[in-house]
Amino acid sequence: MLFTNRLYEKAKYIWDQYYKHPFVKGIGDGTLDIDKFRFYMEQDYLYLIDYSRLFALGSLKAPDLETMTVFANLLHSTLNDEMELHRQYAERLGIPREKLENTKPAPTTLAYTGYMLNISQRGSLADLIAAVLPCTWSYYEIGLRLNQILGASEHEFYGEWVKMYASEEFGQLAEWLKNLMNKLAEGKTEQELKELEDIFLTTSKFEYMFWEMSYQKQMWPTDKE
């Protein structure tokens, strides 16, 4: 069995909850409260800045030019394509670029990116990929599923989000990372594979927490607005 198939089987109980989450369902049926989406966009922009750093780290840790290039492509695509979607939404939502780039991270955002940066700086390239894989892969799966909903990709506001994450280009990013994960898993002991699995499950759980944080607009309980 491909290691990514094993990862998916283990994490399926978490991933299935993404599709049921009201934030994700609200993007699919177009009913999501714009204010919740605004909060998500601001936090997700911060998230993607650190996520881009992980791809730069992947290039650094890469064993060969081909793998370095994969991470350079992931870095370029995140900074210039995916984050451009956020910048365009921010404009439509009336969020000045200055405010977008200086948003304060929510607890979940900080915990999620902090965990990935910690694991990736201390660990191997395989650890880094296990950490970042749920992000790209689950968003592609969510994009494909929402794209099946009649009208979702044509929705006047959320359509662009669905189109981005259901796109072949974004699917290619997930494919690259899955192929790299399977290649690096070859020859690893069961103990090593279990450790990669645990990392993958942890960031899969953080993905759910990011949807929940966005839906509840969870900031620091001590800092009452």
Ligand SMILES: Cc1ncc(CO)c(N)n1
């Ligand atoms: C929290 C989160 N996970 C995954 C993606 C996909 O890149 C994203 N933009 N944000």
